[in-house]
Amino acid sequence: MKKVNRNSSSIITTLMISNLLLAGCGSSGTETDNIATTDDTTKPTSEIATQVYKNGKIYTVNEQQEWADAVAVKDNKIIFVGSNDEVQGYVNSSTKVTDLSGKMMMPGFHDVHIHPIESASENIQFAISVEETNPENFIATIKKASLENPGKGWLIGFGHSIFTLLDSARSPLAIIDEAVADRPVIIMEQSSHSMWVNSAALALAGFTKDTPHPTGGRILRDENTGELNGILIDNAGNMVMDIAMAPANESLQKDYDGLIEFTLPELAKHGITSISDARSFWKRDDHKTWLKAQKNDAITARVSVGLWAYPTADDTAQLADLTALYSNKQDSFLKFNQIKLYSDGITVNGTSAMLAKYNIDLIGIPENKGLNYFSQERIEQYITALEPIGFDFHMHAIGDRGIREALNAVENSGSDKGRHRITHVEIVDPVDIPRFAQLNVTADAQVAGDYTNPEHWHENDELIGAVRSDNAVPIKSLDAAGARVTLSSDWNVSPYNPFIGLQNAVTRAPQELTIAKAIKAYTLNGAYVMRQENKVGSIEVGKLADFVILDKNLFNIEPNTINQTKVVTTVFNGEVIYQR
Structure with missing residues (x-):
């Protein structure tokens, strides 16, 4: 991953966060007088909000109630979503009330494919x-x-x-x-x-x-x-x-510093409240960096870690090691409940697994059809062994053969409980597009990188021909076939700013999404693959308060200006973790 230059001005210290919480929500709206409209002595305490946001354009990502004016939160849980008039019933003299002044609120973003440790480490x-x-x-x-x-x-x-x-x-x-x-x-x-x-x-x-x-x-x-x-x-x-990168005290400290001082504050600044660490090298002690952050109460996002499956490892030993690392405590911000493995490589190297051979051999293989990190049979073995424990699989597959073999592995393993996903989905054979929905396999796409835009599709013509290069990352076709689509960054390969991803997703015709579907891909669909859709991913009564306030309404601006949107406030688990 690319080395990142840290911008110390973007780092939010604990003291700053504390001051923001004491001061209220500042520029996100106008703090109003906390005057109850009902008799405090008769209102049940359980129904009094600690925080109310009103006069907003609140996009809930809840099909039963897509828009609302106001939200009431008690501690870290949403207790009301509805009108400005009705929310007054949840207010008393202790309630903090924020006037959104027409600003848009939406659920916190999920980035379910990101490299939060290696991308910011000064190793x-x-x-x-x-x-x-x-x-x-x-x-x-x-x-x-x-x-x-x-x-x-x-x-x-x-x-x-x-x-x-x-x-x-x-x-x-x-x-x-x-x-x-x-x-x-x-x-x-x-x-x-x-x-x-x-x-x-x-x-x-x-x-x-x-x-x-x-x-x-x-x-x-x-x-x-x-x-x-x-x-x-x-x-x-x-x-x-x-x-x-063999672990040592100095290298582990650099990993930790990059995560705490750069990555997590930057995620908060961009409204990202849940992530999947897409490649945790546990033999390099990446998992210990996360555990240290948890011990220090420094994690400001919900995190599902994808433990790396090493291609050259002995399977019996590796399966035992991965089983021992599993952790899925429901009340924890940190879970080790995903497996990251590669089916293939990438197209520009001539290593993505293809159904037909490459036109040009770059890596010294006659009749080259790409490489397999994990064969179909081996993926089946790992799913069969680890899915019953609770692991979901996050499978890198770029070529049409790699994608087909990953789908075959899910089908042949008899999987019915897993929430597996294939990430990148760059070159998909049309025959396999309906299989994502049939097998309940999520299609995880990264479109924040300009290289996925249609004007770049045919840069691979020399390698694989114009037909296979066309319609790269076919998110519209997948969505139309009923597949669950998530959008993610793969940072540092592409920017983590979700507004860049949203803009590219809605402007990449002929493989574009509507703004509503793109937002769902970044929120509720991401929550599903992290097994937390009953807790977050939409703004609904009973869910936890993870949401963001924006300076623009994404539904009312030109699509080619979405990337200019800024987060005003990020709320995670009921607390302000970023204030513009």
């Missing part, structure tokens, strides 16, 4: 430009990074396009060795699906020209000499990054 020490087309120009940057991060330990970077390396006149390994030879260097490519490493890194990993390609990965070699060229595709790169 990635430097970045190189994805725009640079001559890899020789990276030498100075890598040398400088080594000087600025002295020692003999790993030097870890991010950036570049794999095509910059594949098109290099000189071996990429020779270039990176010229930059730094006396310590291991690994640089993650901008998609995160390949790594550029030097000879010292290859030696530590035990990779030689005779090393077999690992499951789900490729160790690239010079096509003339057979020598390694420093490019590791998909899981081959992940294996080396696991060595580079």
Whole structure:
């Protein structure tokens, strides 16, 4: 994931939050006199609100009552949704009343595919430009990074396009060795699906020209000499990054600091109150970072962690380890109740699993149809073993074969209790579109990245042809076929700002959604895949108070301006966690 520059001005300290709670909701509306309209002595205490919001345009995402003027909250629970007149019955002298002055309120956003720890950690020490087309120009940057991060330990970077390396006149390994030879260097490519490493890194990993390609990965070699060229595709790169990111006190502290000081405040600033950590590397102790945050009462979102299924692990041992990590306490903000696994890679690498071969071979496989991290049979094995425990599966699948095999695995495992989802859904064979609804498999799409917009669809024509490139991420077709669609970011691949995702979702004809369906995809549908649709995801009596107040009404503005919307206030579990 890309290294993020922290903006300290966006970080909300505990003291600031406390002051906001004491002061009321400030700029979200006008604080009114807390004068009861009923006799306090006769009104049952159970029906008196601690907080009332009125005079708003409240979009509930509840089909039985889509719009309301007012909401009453008692502690962390919604006790009334309705008119301005009726809400007065829930007010007494102790109730805090906020006049929304016509502003829009809606449920808090769910981002059910995000990388909240690795995207903000300063364990990635430097970045190189994805725009640079001559890899020789990276030498100075890598040398400088080594000087600025002295020692003999790993030097870890991010950036570049794999095509910059594949098109290099000189071996990429020779270039990176010229930059730094006396310590291991690994640089993650901008998609995160390949790594550029030097000879010292290859030696530590035990990779030689005779090393077999690992499951789900490729160790690239010079096509003339057979020598390694420093490019590791998909899981081959992940294996080396696991060595580079081996947990240590310093690295774990950087992970924690990034999560607490950047990620969680930024999520609150953008109205995101629930997330799925889409790839928790538990062998790197990512789960311990979450547990530390929970212990310190620092979590300001509902979190379902997707535990990473390692492709090269022994299945018996890994299934036992994952079972031991399961946690699903209903009153906890933190749950370890999802499994993240990859069916395939990505199209631009030639590693997404395709039903027909690629037109061009990028990774040295004759008649290449892509890679499998996990085969269909192995996915079935994992679902059969882990679904009864309570795990739901979050399956990365981009190619039409990868998507079909993931659907087959759900069908063949006899699944009837799982809430599984396939994420990315970029190239879907039309035959498989109805199967999402038939199998109750959620289609999770990321459209916040411009690369998913229709004007970019045919950039893959050279690899897979115009027909397969067309209609990428077919969210309208999936929705029309009855599939449950969720929208998410995959941050840091795409922006976490949900208003960018909403705008792209409603403007990407011919595969667009209505604004109402896009909002539902970011709220109630996300709540379903996190198994919390009875608690949050809509504004209804009995649900918990997770909602946001916006500076614009999303239904009354031009679709191409949705990305300019700002969150005024974010309320999580009844408390203000962000105030503009």
